[in-house]
Amino acid sequence: MADRIPLSKAPERWIRKKYLPHIWCPGCGLGTVLRQLVEQFEKLGWNNDEVVVVTGIGCTGRASGYVNAQTIHTIHGRALPTATGIKMARPDMHVVSLLGDGDGVGIGGNHFIHAAKRNIGITAIVVNNRIYGMTGGQASPTTPTGTKSSTTPYGNLEPSMDISKLAFGAGATFVARAHTANPVYLGQVIRRALEHDGFAVVEVLSQCPTYFGRYTGMPDPVEMVKWFQENTFMAKSPYDEQEDKIPVGVFRDDKNFRELSKAYRALWEE
Amino acid sequence: MSKILMGDIACALAAVDAGLKFYAGYPITPSSEIAEALSELLPKHKGIYLQMEDEIGSIMAAIGASYAGYPSMTATSGPGFSLMQEAIGYAAMAEIPVTIIDVMRAGPATGLATQIGEGDLMQAIWGTHGDHPVLVFSPGNVREFYIYTQKALFWAEKLRVPAVVLADEVIGHMKENVELPEPIKIPERRIPDVKPEQYLPYAAVDGDVVPLPPLGSGYLWHMTGSAHGEDGFPTIRPDRVKALLDRLISKTVKHHNELVEYEAYMLDDAEVLVVSFASMGRVSKGVVKELRDRGVKVGLLTPLTMWPFFAPELRAVVDKLNPKKIVVPEINYGQLRILVEWALRGTSVPVIGVNLVNGDLIPPEMIEEAILHG
Ligand SMILES: Cc1ncc(C[n+]2csc(CCOP(=O)(O)OP(=O)(O)O)c2C)c(N)n1
Ligand code: SF4
Numbered sequence: 001m002a003d004r005i006p007l008s009k010a011p012e013r014w015i016r017k018k019y020l021p022h023i024w025c026p027g028c029g030l031g032t033v034l035r036q037l038v039e040q041f042e043k044l045g046w047n048n049d050e051v052v053v054v055t056g057i058g059c060t061g062r063a064s065g066y067v068n069a070q071t072i073h074t075i076h077g078r079a080l081p082t083a084t085g086i087k088m089a090r091p092d093m094h095v096v097s098l099l100g101d102g103d104g105v106g107i108g109g110n111h112f113i114h115a116a117k118r119n120i121g122i123t124a125i126v127v128n129n130r131i132y133g134m135t136g137g138q139a140s141p142t143t144p145t146g147t148k149s150s151t152t153p154y155g156n157l158e159p160s161m162d163i164s165k166l167a168f169g170a171g172a173t174f175v176a177r178a179h180t181a182n183p184v185y186l187g188q189v190i191r192r193a194l195e196h197d198g199f200a201v202v203e204v205l206s207q208c209p210t211y212f213g214r215y216t217g218m219p220d221p222v223e224m225v226k227w228f229q230e231n232t233f234m235a236k237s238p239y240d241e242q243e244d245k246i247p248v249g250v251f252r253d254d255k256n257f258r259e260l261s262k263a264y265r266a267l268w269e270e
Numbered sequence: 271m272s273k274i275l276m277g278d279i280a281c282a283l284a285a286v287d288a289g290l291k292f293y294a295g296y297p298i299t300p301s302s303e304i305a306e307a308l309s310e311l312l313p314k315h316k317g318i319y320l321q322m323e324d325e326i327g328s329i330m331a332a333i334g335a336s337y338a339g340y341p342s343m344t345a346t347s348g349p350g351f352s353l354m355q356e357a358i359g360y361a362a363m364a365e366i367p368v369t370i371i372d373v374m375r376a377g378p379a380t381g382l383a384t385q386i387g388e389g390d391l392m393q394a395i396w397g398t399h400g401d402h403p404v405l406v407f408s409p410g411n412v413r414e415f416y417i418y419t420q421k422a423l424f425w426a427e428k429l430r431v432p433a434v435v436l437a438d439e440v441i442g443h444m445k446e447n448v449e450l451p452e453p454i455k456i457p458e459r460r461i462p463d464v465k466p467e468q469y470l471p472y473a474a475v476d477g478d479v480v481p482l483p484p485l486g487s488g489y490l491w492h493m494t495g496s497a498h499g500e501d502g503f504p505t506i507r508p509d510r511v512k513a514l515l516d517r518l519i520s521k522t523v524k525h526h527n528e529l530v531e532y533e534a535y536m537l538d539d540a541e542v543l544v545v546s547f548a549s550m551g552r553v554s555k556g557v558v559k560e561l562r563d564r565g566v567k568v569g570l571l572t573p574l575t576m577w578p579f580f581a582p583e584l585r586a587v588v589d590k591l592n593p594k595k596i597v598v599p600e601i602n603y604g605q606l607r608i609l610v611e612w613a614l615r616g617t618s619v620p621v622i623g624v625n626l627v628n629g630d631l632i633p634p635e636m637i638e639e640a641i642l643h644g
Contacts, residue, residue: 264313
């Protein structure tokens with residue numbers, strides 16, 4: 001059983017209360033992720049109008065609407081190029097993008113690779129529930145091999161994509177994986193990503209009890225969260241191995257670079 | 271001062287002279303010269319050039335920069351323009367100004383990568399799903415490419431809509447000696463005159479357009495491509511959805527008279543009317559001039575604004591002249607002709623298409639033949 005860790009009340013100035021109740025299912029991991037994100041905004045002492053939150057389409061995509069900041073709900077898969085335009089125009093803004101796994105590395109996969117390659121100063125939080133939530137439980141690029149979904153009734157034949165390895169290989173200068181079973185650690189990792197100057201990726205293993213849970217025989221969110229605890233281990237690299245478990249941790253935190261929007265300003269001066 | 275300029279270069283200069291601050295694009299013939307020129311010019315004007323991973327990324331980056339206060343555009347040709355369609359609808363729905371230059375080549379698919387086509391007209395007007403406001407301009411020569419790039423940037427900003435400039439391969443690559451007019455500057459963004467707590471990002475002020483606050487000025491609003499209420503938050507309430515779409519669609523309708531431009535050439539006593547756009551407008555002009563010299567009563571209308579379409583204006587000319595026929599030469603299978611027929615519905619004037627897609631301009635003899643014997 002996960003330890004019960006007392007959390008402070010989610011900072012009120014960061015949530016648009018008039019848009020509550022939210023649309024997410026009871027037990028969904030998205031609430032944990034969003035709460036940790038706004039807790040970090042508060043701890044960093046940022047002003048609401050210094051923060052731009054950019055999302056695509058999906059359950060994760062709806063997160064932007066609940067954050068009391070400058071928020072944008074774009075189209076499916078295209079949050080990162082939009083965020084890129086914003087950051088290039090306004091390097092002084094903290095630009096954060098929340099992506100679903102389908103949104104971020106399925107339809108938006110090429111943008112993800114190139115945002116990492118550009119090392120543009122965006123924090124990309126990929127909420128990996130290993131399924132297409134919003135559209136009703138179809139297989140996503142991260143659905144494990146063999147798993148049933150509404151479109152893999154005989155089990156997924158394809159290997160699943162490793163988002164952290166992808167980010168690592170594409171050259172993201174900060175790469176981490178965490179999960180919703182340990183919100184305190186998740187918060188710490190998100191904070192480090194927010195403080196990072198270049199392109200920062202936090203892959204969050206998150207539960208979708210409604211679809212992923214239903215198809216994998218874990219419709220109870222508590223069971224899914226427990227699964228994260230039991231099937232992950234702390235690691236230094238996304239390539240570390242331990243039985244069949246999933247590595248979590250900060251895999252890269254490189255500081256030796258010039259972030260793109262700043263590099264462009266330097267070009268103006270030359 | 272006159273200069274010898276290639277069409278694509280004139281387009282890039284026009285954008286910089288108008289005050290463009292951001293360009294994102296992906297290379298494609300015959301538009302790449304625009305990107306190349308802007309990659310050199312923009313940094314010198316404290317602007318930004320980005321080469322993106324594809325055209326969807328390009329237009330979304332332009333929309334992001336525009337949202338963040340940088341007047342933005344992208345340029346492409348048919349294949350890239352097809353990829354941008356969903357984002358054009360997003361710009362219309364979220365009401366973020368963006369200009370798209372489409373230097374048309376022959377399609378479909380990869381088509382004729384280096385040769386002229388004029389087959390993107392329907393796509394420019396109706397390419398994205400759902401009814402939406404969009405502006406489409408089409409220049410017929412290098413000087414007009416300069417002017418209508420600036421008009422597109424101007425009106426996109428003014429009405430907070432996507433604006434398309436439909437040039438074509440011949441205009442893009444043609445070199446002409448041009449006298450550049452005084453530039454039309456992109457208008458300053460109107461900022462809200464209410465406090466952040468009272469700001470409704472989608473409540474029109476003075477009828478149509480909503481002021482856009484700069485980032486970092488205390489306005490915490492939500493932008494979405496989902497149907498939304500005046501507060502920007504998604505809604506499915508029928509009354510709010512209707513109010514939103516009615517207002518969006520009305521933008522181009524309300525400003526019809528300011529937006530619509532066309533050239534009328536040798537219309538007096540014309541018995542045959544030619545209607546043509548982009549490079550074929552220019553070719554048609556030569557044909558009309560020559561036939562007039564031989565005493566043939568023929569005139570020409572060249573729309574420079576393709577959308578909103580100059581239907582009432584065309585109709586008025588036809589009612590006045592009562593021509594025997596209308597000839598529509600275009601490098602596609604009749605996209606402009608459909609619009610002309612729609613504008614003239616209920617009249618009995620025959621509309622004759624002159625259509626050829628083979629990588630070249632349609633030969634003047636084919637147009638002459640249609641005027642004289644079609
Ligand atoms: C271009 C396009 N294709 C498909 C869709 C339909 N669609 C909406 S959300 C979604 C997938 C959602 O899954 P994911 O990105 O993993 O986010 P989640 O809902 O699980 O948070 C899809 C396919 C769309 N909106 N746009
Ligand atoms: S469908 Fe899944 S991801 Fe979407 S809100 Fe419900 S539990 Fe969360």
